Amino acid sequence: ITGLAALGDLVALKRYLRELNDGQRVVSDGLNEAIRDPVLAGFLLGKRSEARERDITLTLSAEQPLPVAADPEMGHTLVTVIGNLLENAFEALASSEERRVSLTLDYQHDWLTLEIQDTGPGIAPALQARVFERGLSTKGQGRGLGLALARERVEAHQGVLSLYSSEGQGTLIEVALPYAAATDAPSSPDVSRREAP
Secondary structure (H helix, E strand, C coil), X not given: CHHHHHHCCHHHHHHHHHHHHHHHHHHHHHHHHHECCHHHHHHHHHHHHHHHHCCCEEEEEXXXXXXXXXXXXXXXXXXXXXXHHHHHHHHHCCCCCCCEEEXXXXXXXXXXXXXXXECCCXXXXXXXXXXXXXXXXXXXXXXXXXXXXXXXXXXXXXXXXXXXXXXXXXXXEEEXXXXXXXXXXXXXXXXXXXXXX
């Protein structure tokens, strides 16, 4: 804001403030309360903005509030896994008339489950068994890493990734991950009762 004001670019400043305001409205829809990890919540807000720019409706929901993970690496894993799966879903909609993706998260009994559903053209049965091979892609050379990387990261955490797809009916990907929540930080010692030296 300060930089744009210093440059005197009022048009860009107004646009930026409008985007911030839209972002605040998105945050107020409960996502920040449902996703307690600020990095993951911020990432999902960014993906929602990206979907809007690509003319895709991205619906985010959490069945139960998702606490911060005890293992800091889990946050990075979720960003990688969800990022790759959402990117695949977005790209699948390139030629679709109906352009919707939903991400649903649920946390129960130290397990996180997530589902990503798209309204794309689906995956041919002959390809479904091979979609997790590195380098296999219908989008050209140098592609085909997203699903393979997502599955590798999930399995590295003893999780499971499953794919269900029907031609003409879109694709559903389900992920289940062991997910231990971080415990609350210990309270500070009460120094008010200490005697002066």
